[in-house]
Amino acid sequence: xxxxxxxxxxxxxxxxxxxxxxxxxxxxxxxxxxxxxxxxxxxxxxxxxxxxxxxxxxxxxxxxxxxxxxxxxxxxxxxxxxxxxxxxxxxxxxxxxxxxxxxxxxxxxxxxxxxxxxxxxxxxxxxxxxxxxxxxxxxxxxxxx
Amino acid sequence: xxxxxxxxxxxxxxxxxxxxxxxxxxxxxxxxxxxxxxxxxxxxxxxxxxxxxxxxxxxxxxxxxxxxxxxxxxxxxxxxxxxxxxxxxxxxxxxxxxxxxxxxxxxxxxxxxxxxxxxxxxxxxxxxxxxxxxxxxxxxxxxxxxxxxxxxxxxxxxxxxxxxxxxxxxxxx
Numbered sequence: 001x002x003x004x005x006x007x008x009x010x011x012x013x014x015x016x017x018x019x020x021x022x023x024x025x026x027x028x029x030x031x032x033x034x035x036x037x038x039x040x041x042x043x044x045x046x047x048x049x050x051x052x053x054x055x056x057x058x059x060x061x062x063x064x065x066x067x068x069x070x071x072x073x074x075x076x077x078x079x080x081x082x083x084x085x086x087x088x089x090x091x092x093x094x095x096x097x098x099x100x101x102x103x104x105x106x107x108x109x110x111x112x113x114x115x116x117x118x119x120x121x122x123x124x125x126x127x128x129x130x131x132x133x134x135x136x137x138x139x140x141x142x143x144x145x
Numbered sequence: 146x147x148x149x150x151x152x153x154x155x156x157x158x159x160x161x162x163x164x165x166x167x168x169x170x171x172x173x174x175x176x177x178x179x180x181x182x183x184x185x186x187x188x189x190x191x192x193x194x195x196x197x198x199x200x201x202x203x204x205x206x207x208x209x210x211x212x213x214x215x216x217x218x219x220x221x222x223x224x225x226x227x228x229x230x231x232x233x234x235x236x237x238x239x240x241x242x243x244x245x246x247x248x249x250x251x252x253x254x255x256x257x258x259x260x261x262x263x264x265x266x267x268x269x270x271x272x273x274x275x276x277x278x279x280x281x282x283x284x285x286x287x288x289x290x291x292x293x294x295x296x297x298x299x300x301x302x303x304x305x306x307x308x309x310x311x312x313x314x315x316x317x318x
Contacts (some may be wrong), residue, residue: 032187046212
């Protein structure tokens with residue numbers, strides 16, 4: 001049986017705090033870079049750079065950010081997995097992250113590369129900003145609900 | 146007037162008391178603060194990676210920075226407004242929190258960085274920017290912002306010395 005009291009992050013408060021900082025910094029990197037592409041798809045931001053060019057430039061940073069955010073998030077969840085998984089707000093957040101990841105790589109990036117019309121770009125940008133904002137709000141509200 | 150008394154009178158202002166005591170307003174303001182950190186952080190990162198020459202190296206620095214500026218300013222204003230609401234609503238506790246105070250010092254550093262490097266790098270014609278100054282500006286900016294975010298998170302980890310300890314550590318009258 002998994003005993004949470006032996007979890008490294010529960011034993012060492014500094015490790016828990018550092019993991020949370022890694023989570024916030026990496027979500028800022030990944031969501032921030034995705035949001036920049038979204039702004040460009042909405043027709044604002046750096047207009048002399050095409051969305052496709054912006055996506056190419058930010059893709060690696062986004063992946064590094066996402067992998068770090070997910071890894072640190074799972075580490076944090078491992079400190080009390082049953083409570084995290086059963087909590088409705090956390091489930092909403094997890095759903096937003098899963099939907100966001102699939103959406104980002106299956107549709108968002110394809111549109112950003114210029115496969116569809118500019119109006120498709122605007123729709124995708126709004127959905128992208130919406131799903132990632134939901135993930136952030138879900139993460140914070142988890143602590144308050 | 147002690148720092149604690151100043152903090153108490155700040156957080157006793159109606160709106161700040163309301164933020165602190167509301168079940169929904171506080172997490173909404175905190176979530177907005179975080180969401181702005183995410184968007185704003187991405188913009189800061191792109192600006193600084195461009196200054197380092199690691200990203201979009203063929204795009205003119207001045208044009209890129211200029212196109213991002215209104216978004217950075219908007220994000221910064223919302224982020225600071227939310228942060229000020231959160232801070233003021235718990236002013237007494239925060240003014241005694243070393244991590245909060247460190248965060249404020251780092252934010253002052255961000256201000257000084259802006260004043261010092263603004264004309265040299267961020268608001269200068271690309272041909273006139275010295276590459277080494279640009280790299281210094283980028284590295285200092287990244288360090289400051291990582292510090293600000295880290296200290297912000299760490300505010301929650303500070304346990305103030307309890308009243309009992311304070312009393313016992315006081316010399317006998």
